[in-house]
Amino acid sequence: MASKLKHGSSTVRKITQLSNDLDQEGEDGSIATYTVHIPLTPDNQPMEISLESHPQMAGAKGSSCAVPGCDGRVMTDERGLDVVPCECDYKICRDCYRDAVRTGDGICPGCKDPYKEPEVQGGANQQTLPLPPGAGVSKMERRLSLMKSRSQNNEFDHAQWLFETKGSYGYGNAMWPKDSEPDGSSVAGSDWMGGDPNVFSEKQWKPLTRKLSISAAVLSPYRLIILIRLVVLALFLKWRIQNPNENAVWLWGMSVVCEIWFGFSWLLDQLPKLFPINRVADLDVLREKFETSNPTNPTGKSDLPGIDMFVSTADPEKEPPLVTANTILSILAADYPVEKLSCYVSDDGGALLTFEAMAEAASFANMWVPFCRKHDIEPRNPESYFNLKRDPFKNKVRSDFVRDRRRVKREYDEFKVRINSLPDSIRRRSDAYNAREEIKALKKWRENGHEEPMENLKFPKATWMADGTHWPGTWTTSAPEHSRGDHASIIQVMLKPPSDEPLTGTASESNALDLTEVDIRLPMLVYVSREKRPGYDHNKKAGAMNALVRASAIMSNGPFILNLDCDHYIFNSQALREGMCFMMDRGGERLCYVQFPQRFEGIDPNDRYANHNTVFFDVNMRALDGIQGPVYVGTGCLFRRTALYGFDPPLLKEETKMTTALVPKKFGNSSLLVDSIKVAEFQGLPLADHSSIKYGRPPGALTLPRDPLDAATVAEAINVISCWYEDKTEWGLRIGWIYGSVTEDVVTGYRMHNRGWKSVYCFIVESLQVTFLVYLLGITLTLVFLAALEIKWSGIELEEWWRNEQFWLIGGTSAHFAAVLQGLLKVTAGIEISFTLTSKSGGDDENDEYADLYVIKWTSLMIPPITIMMVNLIAIAVAVSRTIYSEDQQWSSLLGGVFFSFWVLAHLYPFAKGLMGRRGRTPTIVFVWSGLISITISLLWVAIDPPSGSSQIGGSFQFP
Numbered sequence: 001m002a003s004k005l006k007h008g009s010s011t012v013r014k015i016t017q018l019s020n021d022l023d024q025e026g027e028d029g030s031i032a033t034y035t036v037h038i039p040l041t042p043d044n045q046p047m048e049i050s051l052e053s054h055p056q057m058a059g060a061k062g063s064s065c066a067v068p069g070c071d072g073r074v075m076t077d078e079r080g081l082d083v084v085p086c087e088c089d090y091k092i093c094r095d096c097y098r099d100a101v102r103t104g105d106g107i108c109p110g111c112k113d114p115y116k117e118p119e120v121q122g123g124a125n126q127q128t129l130p131l132p133p134g135a136g137v138s139k140m141e142r143r144l145s146l147m148k149s150r151s152q153n154n155e156f157d158h159a160q161w162l163f164e165t166k167g168s169y170g171y172g173n174a175m176w177p178k179d180s181e182p183d184g185s186s187v188a189g190s191d192w193m194g195g196d197p198n199v200f201s202e203k204q205w206k207p208l209t210r211k212l213s214i215s216a217a218v219l220s221p222y223r224l225i226i227l228i229r230l231v232v233l234a235l236f237l238k239w240r241i242q243n244p245n246e247n248a249v250w251l252w253g254m255s256v257v258c259e260i261w262f263g264f265s266w267l268l269d270q271l272p273k274l275f276p277i278n279r280v281a282d283l284d285v286l287r288e289k290f291e292t293s294n295p296t297n298p299t300g301k302s303d304l305p306g307i308d309m310f311v312s313t314a315d316p317e318k319e320p321p322l323v324t325a326n327t328i329l330s331i332l333a334a335d336y337p338v339e340k341l342s343c344y345v346s347d348d349g350g351a352l353l354t355f356e357a358m359a360e361a362a363s364f365a366n367m368w369v370p371f372c373r374k375h376d377i378e379p380r381n382p383e384s385y386f387n388l389k390r391d392p393f394k395n396k397v398r399s400d401f402v403r404d405r406r407r408v409k410r411e412y413d414e415f416k417v418r419i420n421s422l423p424d425s426i427r428r429r430s431d432a433y434n435a436r437e438e439i440k441a442l443k444k445w446r447e448n449g450h451e452e453p454m455e456n457l458k459f460p461k462a463t464w465m466a467d468g469t470h471w472p473g474t475w476t477t478s479a480p481e482h483s484r485g486d487h488a489s490i491i492q493v494m495l496k497p498p499s500d501e502p503l504t505g506t507a508s509e510s511n512a513l514d515l516t517e518v519d520i521r522l523p524m525l526v527y528v529s530r531e532k533r534p535g536y537d538h539n540k541k542a543g544a545m546n547a548l549v550r551a552s553a554i555m556s557n558g559p560f561i562l563n564l565d566c567d568h569y570i571f572n573s574q575a576l577r578e579g580m581c582f583m584m585d586r587g588g589e590r591l592c593y594v595q596f597p598q599r600f601e602g603i604d605p606n607d608r609y610a611n612h613n614t615v616f617f618d619v620n621m622r623a624l625d626g627i628q629g630p631v632y633v634g635t636g637c638l639f640r641r642t643a644l645y646g647f648d649p650p651l652l653k654e655e656t657k658m659t660t661a662l663v664p665k666k667f668g669n670s671s672l673l674v675d676s677i678k679v680a681e682f683q684g685l686p687l688a689d690h691s692s693i694k695y696g697r698p699p700g701a702l703t704l705p706r707d708p709l710d711a712a713t714v715a716e717a718i719n720v721i722s723c724w725y726e727d728k729t730e731w732g733l734r735i736g737w738i739y740g741s742v743t744e745d746v747v748t749g750y751r752m753h754n755r756g757w758k759s760v761y762c763f764i765v766e767s768l769q770v771t772f773l774v775y776l777l778g779i780t781l782t783l784v785f786l787a788a789l790e791i792k793w794s795g796i797e798l799e800e801w802w803r804n805e806q807f808w809l810i811g812g813t814s815a816h817f818a819a820v821l822q823g824l825l826k827v828t829a830g831i832e833i834s835f836t837l838t839s840k841s842g843g844d845d846e847n848d849e850y851a852d853l854y855v856i857k858w859t860s861l862m863i864p865p866i867t868i869m870m871v872n873l874i875a876i877a878v879a880v881s882r883t884i885y886s887e888d889q890q891w892s893s894l895l896g897g898v899f900f901s902f903w904v905l906a907h908l909y910p911f912a913k914g915l916m917g918r919r920g921r922t923p924t925i926v927f928v929w930s931g932l933i934s935i936t937i938s939l940l941w942v943a944i945d946p947p948s949g950s951s952q953i954g955g956s957f958q959f960p
């Protein structure tokens with residue numbers, strides 16, 4: 001969406017900033033005692049990424065602390081090896097060690113001798129730490145699954161695959177039991193309702209959502225004023241056209257064109273605003289209907305449908321893994337039945353760095369998620385939570401909150417250090433392995449009787465995983481089959497599917513939080529990197545999303561899908577439930593998606609560049625909601641799976657039936673995928689708890705546990721993310737995210753609307769605040785009325801409104817204009833527009849958090865607004881001097897012209913200020929260039945219109 005500026009980079013900016021702060025708080029010793037940095041040497045075989053023990057993780061359990069009364073885990077290095085800080089071999093956990101160093105004057109609780117200086121950073125030190133024989137050394141079973149494309153290797157060898165991965169995917173819930181799987185007829189029909197048809201019909205039907213209409217007292221005058229403005233605009237245009245300026249016809253022609261353009265774009269902007277609407281979701285009713293025991297669901301087990309969460313990331317350089325990890329954590333901690341939630345990360349970079357960062361996130365989630373559940377933490381993105389400016393202890397009642405928070409904060413800081421050290425540790429590990437390989441090969445060479453050095457043999461600079469195998473994805477130094485555009489499919493289940501029943505923690509877990517009353521299960525977490533090969537178009541984000549749609553259909557088949565860019569996170573843990581209220585409400589079966597609003601962090605508080613986009617998200621989107629529904633903005637959107645599959649809404653069922661015969665051809669050759677479609681459709685229907693509901697499913701149908709996730713299922717998921725899978729199918733054409741557009745989001749949503757689906761904007765009304773304003777601007781009184789009314793029904797602030805108007809003009813003359821040109825180019829001449837990934841990593845400017853937002857990047861898009869500014873400035877100067885020297889001094893007409901020029905300039909003010917730079921880093925080019933233009937225009941002006949009569953061009957760019 002063109003209207004979303006910069007939010008990505010800014011969010012991250014904040015995070016980078018804070019991780020720098022960390023370095024300064026070392027005095028409390030928390031950083032000094034990290035034990036994760038011990039470098040790897042060829043002799044010390046690395047084992048695995050250190051993972052905390054959790055029933056859903058296959059991490060090796062470490063030995064426990066010998067301090068009486070403590071059963072924490074012994075400190076480990078990054079390979080999972082125990083680290084024992086004293087020569088007496090006394091096993092101690094990190095916390096007790098820290099206590100001993102800090103409060104026990106550095107005396108070992110075992111031998112009572114002082115500890116030696118802990119040089120955990122040094123490589124040599126490793127040898128002096130006695131390692132208990134065999135402790136934690138067992139290789140973690142590797143659950144990495146990879147497969148080469150069929151197009152490369154003729155047939156997929158299942159046994160080979162299982163061998164390679166030693167694949168055990170444990171227990172799980174990929175497929176729903178056959179008996180809850182209706183056949184085609186029962187989905188559309190209602191035979192299952194026959195069993196118990198009237199159980200609910202007696203009851204008063206309770207809606208899950210309500211519409212709050214905006215009072216007619218506000219809306220009617222608003223509409224009236226739009227009408228008046230429209231009439232005035234028409235009259236003005238008529239006058240403009242009928243009164244050409246004979247002296248400067250080209251200028252007159254230009255202003256006619258511009259005014260018509262602005263008038264038209266204003267009209268387009270107003271039309272959807274005629275029917276604004278607010279909605280509220282009732283979470284209590286949702287709980288009552290789906291999670292309270294009743295005759296059809298005696299245990300009260302959650303009857304909500306599953307949700308598959310997608311996160312896309314493409315480049316760990318531009319999109320720091322810490323940001324992605326935070327997004328993942330906010331998803332894992334969301335308030336939704338754990339066994340119904342699955343999280344898929346798409347890594348288009350195929351980077352080991354992202355992979356290991358996700359493993360770290362999975363590990364940290366063991367503590368973070370139960371902590372959030374225990375203390376009702378909001379937001380559930382740790383970086384944002386720990387940076388909240390408000391009092392963290394407000395409304396917290398549990399006595400152990402302070403202790404728990406401190407503990408989790410420390411753990412999070414360590415987590416950040418681990419994430420930040422990953423690039424380095426991967427590099428050192430790989431160097432060591434590569435050196436070892438080289439030595440081995442040389443040795444062999446010599447043994448084979450060669451004396452001369454082997455010059456012809458080249459060693460690939462491989463990237464190595466922690467368990468001593470080649471990383472199947474992209475290598476740091478790219479090699480054939482290991483580069484960004486050429487690597488195998490990878491699927492890794494980082495967190496196995498959780499058990500069906502709640503699992504509470506213990507008081508004495510190593511992570512020290514008392515979790516006796518807390519469900520410690522975590523949603524399934526899957527790392528996915530789709531196969532890439534030269535010669536295949538990967539279709540960027542849309543392609544990545546479609547790969548996830550297929551893989552998730554096979555692995556968990558959630559009837560709903562929520563996608564997030566890696567730099568967006570769930571701000572309100574109840575959001576998924578709110579979205580579900582809309583989907584499960586009466587008529588919800590016709591909704592293709594629920595779009596959530598975006599809030600932006602890390603943009604400067606004055607919002608000089610209108611980055612908050614409040615007007616777009618809070619006004620336009622809500623207004624569209626009153627028509628067919630808001631547009632899909634690319635992220636933060638809860639989809640119905642079948643709408644993504646290109647089906648029509650249920651009311652147009654006949655057509656759908658007709659087309660299902662062709663399904664395999666459209667969806668590709670995976671029969672598991674094709675079979676999953678019907679299941680997803682059925683499970684996505686609202687509850688038929690009232691006889692008036694035509695398309696619904698019986699209550700209690702989704703309370704059964706799911707089948708385990710087995711190796712064959714995962715193998716099939718790998719099959720469907722290969723790059724040839726979409727050949728001769730309708731993926732990207734009619735199915736899934738649509739290909740071929742830079743703004744795949746708008747197209748994807750629009751296609752659904754076209755089929756008759758509706759969408760909903762999930763806007764939380766409590767956050768609305770109505771502002772009254774006193775705002776006078778002379779002759780543009782109608783405009784003010786209009787603005788006031790708009791502000792009133794939307795609840796935004798005057799300031800935001802004004803920013804939006806400013807950026808409407810700036811955007812209209814630069815980006816929007818260029819977009820129209822580019823679109824025309826593509827349609828008429830077939831010239832493609834390139835897509836560049838927005839960088840999300842911040843600059844290194846420590847003094848100014850927002851500095852990188854104001855670094856001026858020269859683009860040709862700046863030419864039109866600069867021209868307009870210069871023209872208006874010059875026009876004012878010229879007009880004033882002419883009026884002074886002319887015979888018929890038309891002061892009133894001058895005033896009008898100057899006023900309009902100022903009005904335009906006021907709109908361009910933030911742009912001009914941006915050009916100036918914040919610290920005088922003014923690009924000289926702007927000035928040289930604009931100087932030249934000014935001179936040319938002045939000369940032209942005098943040539944065309946010699947001094948006599950009045951002049952007025954300011955109005956040319958006025959906004960209607």
Ligand SMILES: O=c1ccn([C@@H]2O[C@H](COP(=O)(O)OP(=O)(O)O[C@H]3O[C@H](CO)[C@@H](O)[C@H](O)[C@H]3O)[C@@H](O)[C@H]2O)c(=O)[nH]1
Nearest residue numbers: 001312313314348540541544565566633634635743837838
């Ligand atoms: O080959 C690619 C390219 C991008 N992405 C991901 O797509 C997302 C969006 O890319 P970004 O560079 O951040 O684009 P923006 O301009 O910031 O994104 C806005 O505009 C896009 C296109 O309209 C929408 O898809 C996004 O949701 C919306 O936030 C990010 O998560 C990327 O990791 C991929 O997965 N694969």
Ligand SMILES: [Mn+2]
Nearest residue numbers: 008565567838
């Ligand atoms: Mn983005």
